[in-house]
């Protein structure tokens with residue numbers, strides 16, 4: 001999961017703050033720079049096309065995992081079958097968006113929609129912006145499935161491959177697909193948002209893709225997804241809490257139900273990474289450190305609505321201000337993963353592996369210090385219009 005408020009932001013097209021914890025406050029140029037792409041990072045300007053907004057992406061690094069490691073992933077297939085697929089829910093036991101929405105076949109449909117719209121009237125604009133940003137992130141699902149199918153050794157080779165990795169990826173996608181559907185339909189019925197602008201943003205985003213730098217490596221990939229699922233669990237949990245505070249209990253239930261899915265996904269991905277730590281501790285800790293050096297960029301950070309070149313940064317700044325997803329959450333997630341994978345206790349590593357272990361273990365307190373310093377210097381953000389809510393202005 002940012003304006004013309006401060007000097008940093010005006011530079012952000014040149015140096016997109018893509019890897020920020022969402023978002024190490026835009027009100028602190030100094031901290032932001034600490035997360036900005038480092039000098040070793042080469043960038044390349046993407047070709048401007050009518051369907052792709054002007055953006056910079058990293059020079060792609062591909063197939064960085066040594067080919068012999070593919071065997072490690074293959075050798076984990078039986079284990080994945082027994083230990084990972086159990087975290088999928090049978091379709092017949094899954095909730096569906098319709099369970100939470102007015103039934104268009106019922107006589108009470110009009111009344112149910114009216115009630116939904118009454119309740120949604122209480123939601124403030126800043127909350128709506130965050131909810132829309134979350135929904136758009138979920139709606140770019142085709143991109144995420146594409147990324148997972150770029151990972152060597154676990155990709156779905158045919159589109160219907162019977163390996164447990166491929167079964168997981170398809171079923172995970174199918175579960176995730178309900179998240180965007182449900183939030184989209186809720187927001188449509190609420191009448192509070194500009195659906196056409198939102199739909200344009202989704203089309204731009206899927207057309208643009210994303211650049212999360214997993215380099216065809218499932219090592220990097222499963223660390224990324226572990227982080228990301230926990231991030232979405234936290235963020236949807238917080239939008240649920242806020243909905244409740246605004247008196248919209250049905251929306252609180254919707255966001256809470258989505259958060260529960262994300263938690264289950266987090267459990268599966270952290271288990272896969274845990275297994276990788278068991279069978280290849282050195283390779284996995286190197287991947288963990290590599291991913292954290294590059295920073296975990298949010299999957300939808302290239303979002304664009306045809307107007308705002310810093311849309312994601314603006315959305316993230318509001319998420320940060322409302323406490324839906326913050327730099328502190330970024331540090332907390334990292335700390336959680338370090339502890340979950342018992343990284344501090346890893347032994348028998350190479351010299352490089354020892355360095356990587358020490359780096360990731362020392363990172364959470366460092367991020368916290370930077371964040372605290374940023375908070376101390378925080379100034380009030382400007383107020384800017386969001387096309388998603390008919391250009392009503394919201395403070396960042």
Ligand SMILES: [Fe+2]
Nearest residue numbers: 138176179232
């Ligand atoms: Fe999701």
Ligand SMILES: [Fe+2]
Nearest residue numbers: 229261262265
């Ligand atoms: Fe998820």
